[in-house]
Each structure stands twice: as C-alpha cells, then as structure tokens.
Amino acid sequence: MHLSYCTNVHAAETLDGVIGQLDTYALPIRQRLGSDVLGLGLWLAAPAAAGLAADPGARRRLRSELDARGLEVVTLNGFPYEAFQAPVVKLGVYHPDWTSRRRLGYTLQLARVLVDLMPDEASYGSVSSLPIAWRTPWDGTRASAAYGHLDELARGLARIETETGRTVKVGFEPEPGCLIENTTQAAELLAGVDTGRLGVCLDLAHLAVAWEEPAEALHRLRAAGVPVVKVQMSAALQADDPIAAAGVLRAYVEPRFLHQTRSRGGDATDDLDTALDEKTPGPWRIHYHVPLHAEPVAPLTSTIPVLRTAVRELLATSDCAHYDVETYTWGVLPAEQRPRDAGGLADGIAAELAFARDLLTAERVTR
Structure with missing residues (x-):
C-alpha cells in the first residue's frame, strides 16, 4: 500500500518549480512525520509533462531529485491540465476534456513519465483523470x-507496458456536476472500456457529496x-442546517474553485454561493475539501465518518x-x-x- 499527498495544492508548473517545492514542502513534511520515505501524488501541468515525456534526461533528473530526498511517486494527478492554482479556476478545470486529443496526449505523457x-x-502506477467531461x-x-x-x-498504455515492463492504470474520478458524478454513472459509462487498464479514482469527498453509501x-x-485503481482520501464540508449556518458558510465562498452543493433531498447547485442565495433546504454536503484532521468551525462538520466507512470497505473488498x-484548498x-x-x-x-496513516493502519490491524 502506498500513501501520498497530492501536490496540486502547490502552484509550481515547471520542472524547476516542481523540484523547488520538494525542499519547501515535501522534505519538511517527511521530516515532521519521521518517515524514511514520503509518497507524493505528483501533479505535473501539461507543459511540464510534455517536456518530461520528450526528455529521458529530464526524467532521470526528477527521479534523482526525488530519491535524494526520500520521496517516492506511484501516482500522478492528471485531472487539472494547467493553472490549477490560478486566481479563478471554476469550470476551467474540466477543459480540455476527453472529447479533445489534448487530454489524450497529456494523459499518455503522464504515463510515460510515471x-x-x-x-x-x-x-x-496510476494516473487520475477527470470523469470524461462536464455534464453539458x-x-x-x-x-x-x-x-x-x-x-x-x-492501447497507448498497453504499448508503454510492452516497451517498459511497467503497468500504468488510469482512474476516472466521479465528481459532482460532471458526466460521471457518482458510482451509478461510473458503472454505466465505464463498463465497456478496457477495465484491465482503466477504472475509477474514488474521491471520498465526492462520494460523500453524492450522498452515496460506501458499501x-x-x-x-x-x-x-x-x-478502483486509486483512492483520494478527502473530506467534504457538511451543514446539517445550512440556513442557520449561512453566516459561517459565507466564509467558504471564494472565487477560485467550484463548490458544488448537494442536499440529502436531491437538490443540486453548482456552487455554494448559489445554494446560499436560493436557500436550498438541508442538510447539505459541499464539494469543499477540508483538512482531514481538523473539524470545521461549528456548526459545520465534515464527512470524515463517510471516509472512515469507505476506507474500511475498501480495505475489505x-x-x-x-x-x-x-486537500488542495488550503490556500x-x-x-x-x-x-x-x-x-x-x-x-x-x-x-x-x-x-490518514493512523486510520489505514488501524483498519488493517482490525481486519
């Protein structure tokens, strides 16, 4: 089992920038944890991925820089194409989608690098990707x-495996508002693909926002x-009484990312400010990744209970x-x-x- 943190929380988009963030963040994190090795779910923006895929020397350099710091990479985040920490991202993160050859090329470049x-x-190895496209x-x-x-x-992943002897799988990540929003749609829309190489990246915040029961x-x-080829350990924001909590929720309205909001009753809005303005009845779960170890300000909670249940089911089945x-929303x-x-x-x-480490360890011990 490999545990990592996703580097899309950082803004670096060039190879030099990625290497620089290793000393700024990854190495100190490994030292704080007292671990010999720290896993990174590396995010490489499209220009950096293209440069690395075309240059074996650059790939050797990056591998050497990782090894020197006790860092390992078995998974890449291939959902954001570029500019993920720009001032405004919103719907831009879903482009180019899988109707575009740019998305295909980017994903195969990531596999080649990985x-x-x-x-x-x-x-x-695994690469996570967007769930085909935004729904419209x-x-x-x-x-x-x-x-x-x-x-x-x-076919491209099969060629890479033939040439290198290494297997890379791509997981499509169900997300609110997308063509594949939940596991019902994933089961329907991915059943006909090559499931030896293609599958699902299960984001546990998204699972919760869809009000899905993990088992x-x-x-x-x-x-x-x-x-399931990859799991993203994440927790969403929850408001049991959103009308009463509206003042606290307003502090989470921000311009960079979409925060799709879903109610237990089935109401759906594509951003938190819209849900607040429309006073949609609660309870709500909101696509806002919040830190795993810290509860939000009361009366808000997080979907950590869903994460715990999902991890237990994943390890068992x-x-x-x-x-x-x-958690890319720290900023x-x-x-x-x-x-x-x-x-x-x-x-x-x-x-x-x-x-996350303690949770995974405890659940494995109790199995």
Whole structure:
C-alpha cells in the first residue's frame, strides 16, 4: 500500500518549480512525520509533462531529485491540465476534456513519465483523470469522440507496458456536476472500456457529496467490473442546517474553485454561493475539501465518518494500493484557518498524512 499527498495544492508548473517545492514542502513534511520515505501524488501541468515525456534526461533528473530526498511517486494527478492554482479556476478545470486529443496526449505523457519515476517494487502506477467531461454540453458526437480517445488511451498504455515492463492504470474520478458524478454513472459509462487498464479514482469527498453509501457504491462498481485503481482520501464540508449556518458558510465562498452543493433531498447547485442565495433546504454536503484532521468551525462538520466507512470497505473488498490525500484548498480556506506561510502548510499536510496513516493502519490491524 502506498500513501501520498497530492501536490496540486502547490502552484509550481515547471520542472524547476516542481523540484523547488520538494525542499519547501515535501522534505519538511517527511521530516515532521519521521518517515524514511514520503509518497507524493505528483501533479505535473501539461507543459511540464510534455517536456518530461520528450526528455529521458529530464526524467532521470526528477527521479534523482526525488530519491535524494526520500520521496517516492506511484501516482500522478492528471485531472487539472494547467493553472490549477490560478486566481479563478471554476469550470476551467474540466477543459480540455476527453472529447479533445489534448487530454489524450497529456494523459499518455503522464504515463510515460510515471514509469520512470515509480520505485521498482511498485506493482503498478496510476494516473487520475477527470470523469470524461462536464455534464453539458453532451451529445452523440462528443460521446463518440470521448470513447474513441479512451480506446486509444488503453492501447497507448498497453504499448508503454510492452516497451517498459511497467503497468500504468488510469482512474476516472466521479465528481459532482460532471458526466460521471457518482458510482451509478461510473458503472454505466465505464463498463465497456478496457477495465484491465482503466477504472475509477474514488474521491471520498465526492462520494460523500453524492450522498452515496460506501458499501453500496463499491458493490456497484464490482458488479459492473469497474476497478478502483486509486483512492483520494478527502473530506467534504457538511451543514446539517445550512440556513442557520449561512453566516459561517459565507466564509467558504471564494472565487477560485467550484463548490458544488448537494442536499440529502436531491437538490443540486453548482456552487455554494448559489445554494446560499436560493436557500436550498438541508442538510447539505459541499464539494469543499477540508483538512482531514481538523473539524470545521461549528456548526459545520465534515464527512470524515463517510471516509472512515469507505476506507474500511475498501480495505475489505478492494485490492487498490494507492491512497492519496488531496486537500488542495488550503490556500482558500477562511482566513483564520489558512496557513500563514510554507511552514504552516507543511505542518497541516503532515497532520493530514498522520491522520490518514493512523486510520489505514488501524483498519488493517482490525481486519
């Protein structure tokens, strides 16, 4: 089993910037945890991925820099294409989608890079990707293009395995508002793909926001033959009485990311400010990744109970080996919860990883 944290929380988008963040964040985090090795769920923006894929020397350099700091990479986050920490991201994160050859090329470049970064003992590498596309617009022409690209993706991954002897799998990440929002849609829309190489990246915050019950969700995927190739350990924001908590919730309204909001009753809005303005009845779960180890300000809570249940079910029923902590929202948390400097962010990520490590260890011991 590999536990990592996702580096899309950092803004670096060039190879030099990625290497620089290793000393600023990753190495201090490893030292805070007292670990010999720290896993990174590396995010490489499209220009950096293209440069690395075309230059074996650059890949050797990055692997050497990782090894020198006691860092390992078995998974890459291939959902954001670039500019993920820009002032405004919102719907831009879903472009280019799987109707575009740019998305196909980027993902295969990531796979090519990953085989040279993985430690020798890793049984496979994983790349997470967006769940095909945002739900609109969608028609037969776009569907034909997307599924054609998924077929090409599977063939490309097979070629990489033939050439290198290393297996890379791609997991499509169900997310609120997208073509694949939940495991019901994942089971339906991914059942016909090459499930030996393609599957699901299960983000546990997204699972909670969809109000899915973990055991049922995992059974649904197994029944459809769709594997979980990667798990993102994340928690969403919850408001049992959003009208009463509106003043506290307003502090979470921010311009960078979408915060899709779903009520237990089935009401759906694509951003938190809209849900607040419309006074949608609660309870709500909100696509706002909050730190795993720290409860939000009362009366808000997080979906950590869903995460705990999901981890228990995953360890009992899945052979997924990649668990990645993905709290990319540290920089947009309400001001009083935001880290003040790089050291504060390293402290927070280390605390999240310690929480995840302890949870995984405890659940494995009790099995």
